[in-house]
Amino acid sequence: METPWYSEVQKKLLHVFKVESFRRNQLEAINATLDGQDVFLLMPTGGGKSLCFQLPAICETGRTKGVTVVIGPLISLMDDQVQALREKGIDVEALNKDMPAEKSREIRQRLRHSSNKPKLLYVTPERIQLDDMNETLGLLYRQGLLARFAVDEVHCISEWGRDFRDAYKALDVLRKNFPKVPIMALTGTATKRVVNDIVTRLKIEGCLQLRQSFNRRNLNYMVEAKVGRGLAKIVEFINSKHHGKTGIIYCRSRIDCEQVAGELCDQHRIPAKYFHAGLDRETKTQILQDWQSGACKVVVATTAFGMGIDKADVRFVIHQCLPRSLEGYYQETGRAGRDGKPADCVLYYNYGDAQSLFRLIRNEDTTSAESKEASEDGLRRVVQFCQNVIDCRREQVLAYFDEKFDPRDCNEQCDNCRNGGSVQVQDVTEITKMIVSRMPNDEYRITRNQLVDIVRGSQKKDLREKGFDQLSLFGICKDKGENVERIIDLMLSEQYLATRSIQCHQAWTKEYLKRLLISCGEAGSFS
């Protein structure tokens, strides 16, 4: 059925946004919000969420009138959107803590008293909590001039999500203070649990929920064994497949970024810059600009390089270290191939990285026990994903978002589907049971690497000196060849073995394996 605003919406799409047709779910979201309904929009990165609140904001014929208030997490992201809207001739303002007091007073005055109010107002969630902001919004509300709230990156509201932000949690005031104003919640990432959390916290239970497949057809997913810091393989991969192309390499720490970028430049003549939260604002902006313009092709970054990055021709995303969750992995790899052309996503994996990440999570003293547990669970899923060399990578990632995916639709765009024919399944239940039952008690301090050597029956002097060659475990995996490490890592990730940290010197802790008093069932299989 044609809505009263249909023709205005079409005209503005074409003449203001210079776009000919809607993508999936955009028109549905726009219609619902112009009708005054709450909307929850789940769209993969680059899907075109912004249009869903920017276009209604400039329509006069909908049921809603006045200013669209956009709440987003990042000032830099806001600045980009504000600039792009102004270039389209749209009247928009943003309020942020970095602007001179005089300027923000001026904007507030304009919102309160001017008859010529902006169509959109961008603010951070922190700003919403300030008294003066509340008063300004209250005034607009009483005049019937608050058209809608658009909450971007709304997953930040949920403690189950990866980017939880306290200030987002306080957004439950929106419905309480402005009960008649429709809310549009937007995100590119949310599991069922996070969606429920968002809907409850914002009190938009009756909203129109729009979601679509998260499958990114043009992305080719691969997991590779990481040797050392993985650099030799990364260099070979870039030089052989993506020489001179745009890409991102994600590393865990700031220092890793600096070292990897340095080595790429100095030793391998791959021009790269590093990006992390420790850089000052100007440097960050400069790097972003250089990357966006193509002056710099490769950025080596922590996850600080993320939200709001909108570059179409990213041909590869490399994870030099494990992401902390599959959600993060999906987001980060999602920055590749936004132009719809093929792009590669390679994750370099070894269990040592997982162990240090687990340790990091355990040692974080700012987080609650519950959120530590959630983080550990998230990381465990990533480890399982890496160790699973059988099931389609897409199927595994999409399952995380509760989406059922038929692996036949992968079209061999992942390593596991490509290797499908050559996988040999080995049942390792018996050997894992034997290892668990023969693990000595905690008086023996055995590291993961030592256990690998012990079960292999290694002749290393160190083992003999510690008496490890006398254990009943010694040599029980002699015939398992290359698979020994994978068996031990699988046992760790499936928690048939655990680790305990012991302080050695003042600041040093070492991870030793712990005997668990649980029985183990089906352990798993290998290629």
Ligand SMILES: Nc1ncnc2c1ncn2[C@@H]1O[C@H](COP(=O)(O)OP(=O)(O)OP(=O)(O)O)[C@@H](O)[C@H]1O
């Ligand atoms: N209907 C459309 N037709 C063509 N291009 C579109 C359409 N809608 C949006 N776009 C373009 O798609 C790109 C991505 O849009 P947008 O930044 O809104 O995505 P997003 O869903 O917010 O992504 P992210 O989650 O990464 O922020 C933009 O360049 C935008 O101009």
